[in-house]
Amino acid sequence: MRERLTTPACVALSVTLSVGMALAMPGAAHAQRRAEPPLNVSYPTDAALTCDQLTAEIARMEEIAGASAQNAEAARGQGQMAESVAGMAVNAAYHTGALARVPGLGMFANAAGATARRNAEARAQAEAQRIQVADQRRTLLSGIYQGRQCGLAPAPAQVAEPAPTEPAEG
Numbered sequence: 001m002r003e004r005l006t007t008p009a010c011v012a013l014s015v016t017l018s019v020g021m022a023l024a025m026p027g028a029a030h031a032q033r034r035a036e037p038p039l040n041v042s043y044p045t046d047a048a049l050t051c052d053q054l055t056a057e058i059a060r061m062e063e064i065a066g067a068s069a070q071n072a073e074a075a076r077g078q079g080q081m082a083e084s085v086a087g088m089a090v091n092a093a094y095h096t097g098a099l100a101r102v103p104g105l106g107m108f109a110n111a112a113g114a115t116a117r118r119n120a121e122a123r124a125q126a127e128a129q130r131i132q133v134a135d136q137r138r139t140l141l142s143g144i145y146q147g148r149q150c151g152l153a154p155a156p157a158q159v160a161e162p163a164p165t166e167p168a169e170g
Helices: 007-024 028-035 051-096 107-146
Strands: none
Touching: 051 107
16 A cells, blocks of 8 residues: 655645656756857958947947856856755755655656756856857957047148148249
8 A cells, every 4th residue: 555645845845846747947048149140250341330339349249248247157056956945855865854755756856966967067158158149249249440540530631731832933
């Protein structure tokens, strides 16, 4: 006859399964990132950008780098949290007796935590690469901007000096 799980054991099992599934899924920012086209260091149209377009694109690269830095930090935090929560879930299952009653529960919780940690590390690495590409693109665009002398006041027009006239011979 099957042994019934007690209420605390059911709670521990539910928490373990819920946390494991939630932590194994990528975040919303990562899902949105997959929908965006990949960021490249340069594009064939870069040379044709106006000074204003260059300024806007440089600002966009700074925004991308900043957002990616935040996303990378969040992913690292999620990875650390995944390990902590998986450990707490196994501990709760152990103390309620669910670990002994449900074969494989500890392995599942640990595997879910490890999967979530690996996913978080992969997201953090992808964000670090995006930061690198954004920085390289910003450097390239800044070079084009400076090469065109954007942002500099135009040099004053030089007034042509009158040609020296020879004294009239009389």
